[in-house]
Amino acid sequence: MEILNNLKINLRGIQNLLSKIKSLLIAKITGKDSQNIWAYLYRKAALETADYVEKNMLTIPYFQTRNQLLKLSLSKVNVNGLFLEFGCGWQAKSINFIANHIDETIHGFDSFEGLPDPWFGNFGKHSFSAGGKLPNVRKNVQLHAGWFDQTLPEFLATYTDVVAFLHIDCDIYSSTKTIFDILGDRIVQGTVIQFDEYFNYPGWKNHEYKAFQEFIVDRGLNYEYLGYCEYSFTVAVIIK
Template sequence: MDQGTSIDKAADDAAELIFFHKVKVAHDKLFGARGGPYNIDSVAYFAAAIESYQYAREHMRKAARFDTREALLHFSLDKILIDGLVLEFGVFSGHTINIIADKLNHKMIYGFDSFKGLPEDWTAGAKAGAFAREGLPSVRENVQLVVGWFDDTLKTFLATHPGNISFLHVDCDLYSSTRTVLTEVRDRIVPGTVILFDEYFNYPDWKRHEYRAFQEFAYENNIKYEYIGLVSAFEQVAARIL
């Protein structure tokens, strides 16, 4: 081990000690000093935050940090390097797709959603049917909504809309829905494509959903990527294909 490596390792070890001290302080404030069993549901988000921190520390060191999902969205749109389709999967109220449409007002933005809610259970607080709405949201003139389940609408859309994807907003929540989207568009995802995930990490079971679908997709298709941004106190992460 050379001197530079030794110094880096010492710095990492020191940072790790500082982190775990902060975890201990936060733990004692939340739960008090104790040695007995915990309510596992009560500590689920705390545990997920620690696990997410460790993942970010190893894999997202160069990613920019943001306080809000809107700030990360604007940053991600500024990182678009190529011309192509701009797609959002999971429109709900239209909040994010309208931000995209305002910023990219020279382009047509396509938003996919059944508006019937989640097709299956996601988390303890978001069961099948969650996020359903009556009627379509109000969207900008340069937004076209593609209404229906992803596996019913995406093939037909792609058959009539050629071109690579420049920006992909994945607000699918579920592994199954995210997997469907990434599988169908895999030939349109190219170096320079920016993908923004809305529920990537920092919640209980995060490794089972959008994160898992993307990791499988990247591995199976030998796709290289870099994390470019994240929201430190929420669940959003942006990546760019290399």
């Protein structure tokens, strides 16, 4: 009899514990997280991106980091020409990484004053500003400070080669469109382009992705995807 009473007490304890866990789960589901607008926007963007990958990129390799994809992109370069990066940032991490893996000079373009236009969410105008201060870079990096529409024409007047490798890390549509508008004639069969913010965030179809797709249609070009990062926004392509 005593054993049965102890079992009943233990069962009631387990039932109380399960009831508390259930209440916590319900509160979690219907509480603060259920009203997190940006959490849902990111999930929605991830689902849209997954659909895009399923339709267009299912058989290509994916990576965990941007640098892993950069190594692949650089290995695919078979054109003699310019190495360019747009959007170096105040730390210059990616351009220094690229410079460490090539013998050529890589030219970096950035205003170092932040975004000229808003991107999405809290990334408004002047986000990522370095206050005009140039970062420390490797010896085979040459920086060109200023807005793309001012520095790029001057650069192309001096350097006449086609583009071998292009790293676009400028986030927004207007800046990416400026790059393709001015640089378009230098982008040829075999040019490798890596985008740092191509997809997988709220509004991704309105920025680097949009500018590139418009460029491809306007120029009548073809391209193939080389790879992407499964946890971020990064995608690499090659012009065919």
